[in-house]
Amino acid sequence: MNYPSQHQQIIKELLDGKFILSQSNPLYEIIKTNIDFYKEFFHMSFGYDILQKKTYFFLTSNESNEKFSRDITIFTGIIAYELDNEGKNFQDLIRFSIFEYEQLDAMVRGSVYYNVLESIDFGDTRRFLSRLSRINLIEDLEGDKFRFTEAIDLFFDFALTVIDQKKEKLAIKKA
Amino acid sequence: MLQAEPKTVLNFISDKFDFMLALIAMNKHDAIIHDEKLKKLCQKENVDWRKLIDYKIIRELQQGDYELRKPIEIFINYISEDYKLDLPENIRKYFNSIEEIYEKLLGEENLQSLQRLISGMIDEVQHFIETIESNTHSLLNESKELKSNVRKIEYVEKIKKATYFIDFYIVPLNKILDAHHTGSVIHKLSMVREHANKERINHPDFGIRSLYEKLYNQVISANLELVKNSKVLTKELLPLLERIKTESQILAGFMEFLKKPNFYDTPHMLKRSRQSTYDPDAYFAAKDIWDQLVKQDEVVVSATGEQLELELPWVFDRMKFKKIITQSLPIKNYFLWSNNLMKHEITNQDFDFNKFFAMSSLIFDEDYEIRFDEKERVEVKFRDLTLDVPNLTIDRKIKNISKQKA
Numbered sequence: 001m002n003y004p005s006q007h008q009q010i011i012k013e014l015l016d017g018k019f020i021l022s023q024s025n026p027l028y029e030i031i032k033t034n035i036d037f038y039k040e041f042f043h044m045s046f047g048y049d050i051l052q053k054k055t056y057f058f059l060t061s062n063e064s065n066e067k068f069s070r071d072i073t074i075f076t077g078i079i080a081y082e083l084d085n086e087g088k089n090f091q092d093l094i095r096f097s098i099f100e101y102e103q104l105d106a107m108v109r110g111s112v113y114y115n116v117l118e119s120i121d122f123g124d125t126r127r128f129l130s131r132l133s134r135i136n137l138i139e140d141l142e143g144d145k146f147r148f149t150e151a152i153d154l155f156f157d158f159a160l161t162v163i164d165q166k167k168e169k170l171a172i173k174k175a
Numbered sequence: 176m177l178q179a180e181p182k183t184v185l186n187f188i189s190d191k192f193d194f195m196l197a198l199i200a201m202n203k204h205d206a207i208i209h210d211e212k213l214k215k216l217c218q219k220e221n222v223d224w225r226k227l228i229d230y231k232i233i234r235e236l237q238q239g240d241y242e243l244r245k246p247i248e249i250f251i252n253y254i255s256e257d258y259k260l261d262l263p264e265n266i267r268k269y270f271n272s273i274e275e276i277y278e279k280l281l282g283e284e285n286l287q288s289l290q291r292l293i294s295g296m297i298d299e300v301q302h303f304i305e306t307i308e309s310n311t312h313s314l315l316n317e318s319k320e321l322k323s324n325v326r327k328i329e330y331v332e333k334i335k336k337a338t339y340f341i342d343f344y345i346v347p348l349n350k351i352l353d354a355h356h357t358g359s360v361i362h363k364l365s366m367v368r369e370h371a372n373k374e375r376i377n378h379p380d381f382g383i384r385s386l387y388e389k390l391y392n393q394v395i396s397a398n399l400e401l402v403k404n405s406k407v408l409t410k411e412l413l414p415l416l417e418r419i420k421t422e423s424q425i426l427a428g429f430m431e432f433l434k435k436p437n438f439y440d441t442p443h444m445l446k447r448s449r450q451s452t453y454d455p456d457a458y459f460a461a462k463d464i465w466d467q468l469v470k471q472d473e474v475v476v477s478a479t480g481e482q483l484e485l486e487l488p489w490v491f492d493r494m495k496f497k498k499i500i501t502q503s504l505p506i507k508n509y510f511l512w513s514n515n516l517m518k519h520e521i522t523n524q525d526f527d528f529n530k531f532f533a534m535s536s537l538i539f540d541e542d543y544e545i546r547f548d549e550k551e552r553v554e555v556k557f558r559d560l561t562l563d564v565p566n567l568t569i570d571r572k573i574k575n576i577s578k579q580k581a
Contacts (some may be wrong), residue, residue: 014445015445017444017445048445058445059445060442060443060444060445061443061445061446062443063446064441064443064444064445064446066441066444066446068444069441069442069443069444070436070437070441072441073429073432073436073441073442074432074433074436076429077429077430077432077433078433080425080426080429081426081429081430081433084418084421084423084426085410085411085418087417087418090423090426091423091425112315112407112410112411113433116433116436120436154442155442156425157442158428158432158441158442159424159425159426159427159428159429159432160424160425160428161428162428162429162431162432162439163323163325163424163425163427163428163431165439166325166428166431167325170325170326
């Protein structure tokens with residue numbers, strides 16, 4: 001049987017929980033071309049599903065790494081809130097601008113939502129960001145700087161589902 | 176009427192918590208609980224309304240309606256972090272009470288009265304801080320509701336509501352917390368702190384000094400809390416009008432999520448269940464196990480007839496040997512005596528080098544006196560070595576009691 005090129009690398013990165021990004025990772029095109037094969041491969045071999053988005057691929061499992069996912073959502077939510085508080089367009093800034101570690105750390109620690117982070121035992125911002133870097137959710141840049149990758153859309157999409165659920169709940173209450 | 180047990184009341188509140196929240200909402204909405212509405216709610220939730228009176232949850236009014244009792248309302252609002260906003264006048268009254276107690280403190284000399292005044296001041300400061308905290312929390316929640324606008328309030332309505340909050344609550348609260356304003360509670364508290372600081376050191380009575388110490392510490396932590404709340408007012412609440420100009424569904428979703436972070440299912444991320452067959456410590460872990468299996472010392476048991484003769488390793492029992500020495504005092508030629516002791520009386524073993532040092536360590540005890548003549552030496556022979564040592568005499572030390580007493 002012929003496997004797609006760089007098959008081993010694709011398996012390794014996806015099983016490491018990494019986002020395979022369209023802009024920076026040549027593996028993205030290989031997966032895209034062979035998406036049916038990989039869907040079946042991961043499903044039959046591990047029981048995992050491959051999430052296909054316009055800008056990234058990502059593996060999900062039924063048994064989720066819930067804590068990490070929740071931590072990322074809280075973290076992203078706080079940054080969005082604080083940037084908006086400064087009168088900025090948070091969505092564009094998170095998607096396209098460059099952040100400095102120190103600046104972000106101060107922003108998170110000065111937030112009115114910092115108690116939420118404390119309650120989840122968040123710990124050190126730098127260590128948390130290095131975990132995000134390992135799964136390609138942020139890209140480390142020179143001089144203690146980084147930028148969020150397009151994979152952050154996963155959490156923006158999630159925020160939209162939350163608001164939809166809330167609206168549905170309110171509609172039911174009204175009825 | 177028999178008074179209900181506190182535990183029974185708490186169990187009722189816990190079992191019927193949603194009912195209690197509905198009751199509070201009803202009381203908040205109408206400022207009273209109408210008889211008809213109460214009975215309807217009780218019927219729906221299967222609650223005997225008479226229990227509410229027995230458990231001192233509601234009070235019957237003259238005209239046949241009811242009102243929620245304040246301590247119950249405060250307790251439930253407190254645990255569900257849903258505080259009612261106080262009027263700025265209700266907060267400002269703390270300025271008067273703190274000032275009044277402070278003035279009395281300055282002139283009071285009677286210890287009992289002073290004790291009561293300081294305790295009263297401690298209570299008042301605590302109430303004040305809790306009021307400020309709950310009000311800031313409430314205003315913050317209201318501002319977040321306006322910002323996320325999940326209920327889709329019209330823009331004009333939203334601005335009206337924000338203006339009302341700013342004019343009626345936020346600006347007056349900010350004035351109360353303004354440290355530069357001499358009429359602010361913060362300013363008054365700084366005077367209380369100075370006085371408490373002086374008196375906790377200088378007051379002649381120990382009990383009063385302790386109370387002032389407590390007051391001093393409380394005012395310091397109160398000040399920190401007030402600065403924190405003041406920052407929230409300046410950063411989050413005063414610019415409210417500016418902040419609610421824009422709306423974002425994503426931000427509203429994040430804010431809704433941050434209200435209850437454990438309520439929603441966050442995006443599923445891969446949870447790896449495979450185990451690595453090799454890790455960096457595997458070599459050392461395996462080596463440990465292997466060493467234990469392979470390099471284990473061989474144990475040989477020689478049996479003669481039915482008797483087993485085992486040579487156990489020698490363990491120096493310090494206490495045991497010290498007791499023998501004490502009983503044998505005075506001892507002449509200590510090393511010869513030790514040699515005999517080992518060989519014949521105690522262990523039936525040779526006096527080897529290890530035993531020599533172990534026995535030597537005992538004579539430096541402060542209970543013993545060591546005497547020796549430099550000219551008298553003895554030889555102690557071991558298997559490969561002979562030591563030339565002084566001939567020691569060990570005796571009980573006579574302590575000079577009269578000298579100690581002097």
